[in-house]
Amino acid sequence: MLECHDLSVFYGPHLALAGVSINIKRGEIVTILGANGAGKSTLLKTISGLVDHEDESEIFIDGRSISDWDPHQIVEAGLSMVPEGRDLFGELTVLENLMLGAYPRRARGEETTNLDHVMTLFPKLAERRKQMARTMSGGEQQMVAVGRAMMSAPSILMLDEPSLGLSPLLCSELFKALAKIRKSGVGILLVEQNVKQSLAISDRGYLLETGRITGEESAEVLANDQAVLRAYLGGITRLESRRSERLSTREILKSNIHDLIKHAEQRQSDHITTMRLRSGDAQDQQRR
Numbered sequence: 001m002l003e004c005h006d007l008s009v010f011y012g013p014h015l016a017l018a019g020v021s022i023n024i025k026r027g028e029i030v031t032i033l034g035a036n037g038a039g040k041s042t043l044l045k046t047i048s049g050l051v052d053h054e055d056e057s058e059i060f061i062d063g064r065s066i067s068d069w070d071p072h073q074i075v076e077a078g079l080s081m082v083p084e085g086r087d088l089f090g091e092l093t094v095l096e097n098l099m100l101g102a103y104p105r106r107a108r109g110e111e112t113t114n115l116d117h118v119m120t121l122f123p124k125l126a127e128r129r130k131q132m133a134r135t136m137s138g139g140e141q142q143m144v145a146v147g148r149a150m151m152s153a154p155s156i157l158m159l160d161e162p163s164l165g166l167s168p169l170l171c172s173e174l175f176k177a178l179a180k181i182r183k184s185g186v187g188i189l190l191v192e193q194n195v196k197q198s199l200a201i202s203d204r205g206y207l208l209e210t211g212r213i214t215g216e217e218s219a220e221v222l223a224n225d226q227a228v229l230r231a232y233l234g235g236i237t238r239l240e241s242r243r244s245e246r247l248s249t250r251e252i253l254k255s256n257i258h259d260l261i262k263h264a265e266q267r268q269s270d271h272i273t274t275m276r277l278r279s280g281d282a283q284d285q286q287r288r
């Protein structure tokens with residue numbers, strides 16, 4: 001089990017995390033929901049030992065404090081992260097990238113079993129094991145990144161926006177694989193902007209706003225909370241959202257002026273509703 005108590009992080013004078021406390025049990029998927037800049041990546045990097053926290057902050061794995069450990073020691077303790085952007089070695093093959101994940105002592109001797117497990121999770125990687133990583137599609141590269149993290153036999157897996165830029169098909173393939181990983185007893189901490197799909201496979205979720213946890217609910221409650229769904233993009237990935245915001249030239253030529261005005265008005269009204277919901281929630285929080 002992963003427990004974080006009172007995590008606070010400064011970047012110079014900027015307070016990026018303010019007393020964040022969360023926990024993830026084995027066999028559980030927990031999603032962190034938060035707008036851009038809320039501190040989601042900082043939270044994962046801090047837990048991984050890549051970013052320093054304040055002295056009073058504490059992080060435990062299975063009751064053992066890892067608060068001041070180096071990143072490689074934290075991986076040895078059973079915590080593995082799939083970073084945003086994947087950080088693969090593009091000139092190495094799929095298999096070579098996967099084997100790089102098997103370096104911790106905890107995974108040595110079990111490389112074949114772990115590799116079998118990864119290939120079962122992502123059969124495409126078995127077919128492509130000799131392919132250079134940089135020549136794979138975004139979704140396939142994401143599978144390599146998750147597979148590499150799984151090669152260290154983690155008890156807790158953390159993923160930073162794994163669905164970013166993925167096609168809906170690959171996205172749902174990835175989420176299905178995460179659900180299978182959870183069944184094997186691994187706890188998963190997921191940072192996602194694809195709210196609907198991530199909540200669909202999660203047990204619980206935390207809301208992170210400007211470095212503070214402002215809510216914790218079961219995934220079922222969050223998935224039915226209209227304010228949450230609207231505030232966090234309604235389950236549209238950032239790439240899809242950018243695509244839908246920009247009407248293509250062909251669409252513009254096809255549309256008549258009334259459709260365009262209706263589109264602009266709808267976007268403005270959605271924006272105002274989201275801003276109202278956010279400021280209403282923040283005020284409720286202050287009153288409490």
Ligand code: ATP
Binds near residue numbers: 011014034
């Ligand atoms: P996004 O979804 O856009 O990636 P996020 O929720 O992951 O956002 P973080 O990347 O953790 O947010 O950033 C939290 C805050 O800390 C932001 O205000 C960001 O500008 C700031 N920040 C992040 N990294 C650094 C850094 N290395 N130096 C200074 N400020 C930083």
